[in-house]
Amino acid sequence: xxxxxxxxxxxxxxxxxxxxxxxxxxxxxxxxxxxxxxxxxxxxxxxxxxxxxxxxxxxxxxxxxxxxxxxxx
Amino acid sequence: xxxxxxxxxxxxxxxxxxxxxxxxxxxxxxxxxxxxxxxxxxxxxxxxxxxxxxxxxxxxxxxxxxxxxxxxxxxxxxxxxxxxxxxxxxxxxxxxxxxxxxxxxxxxxxxxxxxxxxxxxxxxxxxxxxxxxxxx
Numbered sequence: 137x138x139x140x141x142x143x144x145x146x147x148x149x150x151x152x153x154x155x156x157x158x159x160x161x162x163x164x165x166x167x168x169x170x171x172x173x174x175x176x177x178x179x180x181x182x183x184x185x186x187x188x189x190x191x192x193x194x195x196x197x198x199x200x201x202x203x204x205x206x207x208x209x
Numbered sequence: 210x211x212x213x214x215x216x217x218x219x220x221x222x223x224x225x226x227x228x229x230x231x232x233x234x235x236x237x238x239x240x241x242x243x244x245x246x247x248x249x250x251x252x253x254x255x256x257x258x259x260x261x262x263x264x265x266x267x268x269x270x271x272x273x274x275x276x277x278x279x280x281x282x283x284x285x286x287x288x289x290x291x292x293x294x295x296x297x298x299x300x301x302x303x304x305x306x307x308x309x310x311x312x313x314x315x316x317x318x319x320x321x322x323x324x325x326x327x328x329x330x331x332x333x334x335x336x337x338x339x340x341x342x343x344x345x
Contacts, residue, residue: 167280170342174282179345183281 142207148176150194150201165189213272219259226252247328283342290337294330301326 151161151172158176162169165186174180175190182190191198230248266272279287305322 163277166277168278168283171280171282174345180282186281 139206141204143181143202143204144178145175145202147172147190147194147201150196151176154194161190161193164193210276211273212266212276215276216259216263216266216272219255219262223252223256223259226255247324251328283338286341286345287338289341290334293337294334297333298326298330301329 147161151158156164158169158172162172165172166189167186171180171182175182187198187202191201194201227249230252305319305326308317308322309319
């Protein structure tokens, strides 16, 4: 049994702090609203480029926005 | 490309498709029968789809906004759906050779078989893509 790294994020928290809707955030980072929903539900791990864009728009760093936890596979 | 521009293209395509398919429908019905309903059915579905999209665009007032319905996530799901569809296509084509070793080409014309496989591929691709985009 190997270890699996799980990626977590606080996109939803920061989005609501910034008073942005999913639609508005999606437009700002040039993706669809469904992608924002997937990221917030931790279903989709965005690319490095999208992660940087999200961090810039939400006024934080990538490290603050995303973190990794080790979990059993 | 704006939503209005894309809607107009779809509208023109649906009108052409409906006119063509129904002219073929009567001709095919008269000449051979069997499978004649597929194209008109697709045309009707396409028209309904276009109308529904038009209503939704009117409600959201997005006519003049640029189309933004693809991104890295949808692209990856498209690739995944395309990969599965490709193998279904390969199996379908292989099956065609097996089927024609048993049945006569007059029972089911090879062109009709290819048509059925192609339509099935398009439907499977769209269905899989939609499923992945909304569930992953």
